[in-house]
Amino acid sequence: MNLQGSTTTALAIEDESQVGHARRVSQAMATQLGFSEVDAGRVAIVATELATNLLKHAQHGALHLRAIPAQTGSGIELIAVDRGPGFDAARCIADGFSTGGTPGTGLGALTRQSQVLDIYSDSRGSVVLAQLFPRNVSACPLRFGVSQHSLKDDPACGDVWHLAVNGSQICALVIDGIGHGEDAERAGLAGAAAFAVAPFSDPTSSMQDMHQAMNGTRGGAVAIALYDAASSNLRFSGIGNIGACLITAEKSRGLASHPGIVGSQFRKAQVFDYPVEESQLLIMYSDGLQSRWNLRDYPGLVHRHPSIISTLLHRDFCRGRDDVTVMVIALETVRD
Template sequence: MNIGGTLTLVLPVEDSSQIGHARRTAQRLAEQHGFDATDAGRVALVATELASNVLKHATHGELHLRALPRANGFGIEILAVDRAQGFDLHACLADGFSTGGTQGIGLGAVSRQTDVFDVYADARGAVLLARLYSRTDKAPDRRLGVSQHSLHNMAACGDVWHLAFDGANISALVIDGLGHGEEAERAGRAGEQAFALDPFASPTLLLEDLHRSMIGTRGGAVAIAQYDARQGTLTFIGIGNIGASLIAPDKSRGLASHPGIVGGQYRKAQPFDYAHVNGHLLIMYSDGLQSRWNLQDYPGLVHRHPAVIAAVLNRDFSRGRDDITVLVVALEAAHD
């Protein structure tokens, strides 16, 4: 299964009129991706309550929407993101609790409408995740998350991400086309097309395929990570300034890249192998994200859903002057 990268749809929530817009946008996204009236109604209900919650306890924030490709259709992801002074999570999860003093259905009731619900809140703000799948979709949730945003919300994004799955094995790609805008996106998409043809090929040969495909474009920085679930190993190869880390609850390791430009010029790249990575998080990010973040500064965040982690990192460490991609994947062992 291949998942081609898409931008995160961002909806500001700053006044009550935007709650209705968020509800309609989320419902329309669900309908466009095959949800029937009942399931699309659940999406609309959850979007309404999450947007209302942002407005009530934070006065302003955002909803982040994404369609999630599945083996037999799509799911819908909604993230509520704010920078308020935290809130009483246990109280908010009680049915009927409303931080604004009005009767709401409560986040507890929202959590029962969703297939995945997770929260991280501290003094810097809160991120709430809801994922909803069709009632007929019984496949397990994939523990991955991505937050991708173009500079100034342009339609074109020079960052590209792509994920391929073979059972529990994963091959992940992040490209940052030089600069931003349409030409940067053209460079990234050329590399993505080559990657999608054979994502589990030898990383060195795969990088050479991307290089040939990106010649004639601006070129860009590229990183490829391949996870072997049965062996518990990760192979990483990178050219340029795509950042990557392996995160465990008690430690983290940065993954090394080589200098150069794929589609331009680089010396032969060496892949690096990492053992015993089952249970780790793989985090890959373009240079639109500052590199000085440390998950240990966020107690408990390493145990939250990868989509929550990606949203927190984007919220707190975006440089604000380039396209940004944060890809977070939980590396889980294969089961017989």
């Protein structure tokens, strides 16, 4: 399975008119992904509930949309994100509970319409995730999340990501083309295309192939993580300032990169091996995200869906002056 990266569509929810817009955009995306009229209607219901709840309880926020892989075909991911005041997710998910004077069926309705639902909320705000698939389609067993946004919603994004899965192996790629805009995107796409030809090659070989493919472009920072569940080992190679770490509930371990620009000049890529413990997360991110964050500042977040984690990190630590990508993979979902 080869998963080509795509950016996140972010819809501002600041007044009632934007609720209808969010519903229409979400339903249209579902139809484009092959959802039936009935299933696309489910997506419309979920988008409406999420957007309406943002206005009622946080006054404003955003709805993030992304196509996601399924075992066959595609699904759609909707994430409502805001900056407060937060709520008790365990109480609010039950029908009949309301903090806004309504009948209290919103979050309960989400559980009936969505195949995957997860929530994280504290005083800093809330992130509510809903994933929907056509009724005859199952979710992809690999749990991962990606939050990718171009600077100022530019149609071109200099960050590029790619995932490949083969049995017990998964290989993840993040590229940050130098700068932003079309030239940066051209550099990133050239590297990703070279990587996709043989994603499970030795990372040093993949890095060299990308170096050649990106020659003549701006070049960029590149990181490759190759994980084998059969050996519980992760091989990592990075050139430039793509951040990466392995995280459990108790600790975090950074993954080493070397300076340079792929497509321009760097010393031979070096591969580092890291043992992977049970229930470990792999997080990779471009330098559009600040590097000084700690998941332990968010009690219980490490146990939430990776899409919740990537979206929250983007919400709280986006620098706001470059394209940004945050990829989170639950490694225990890769089976041998």
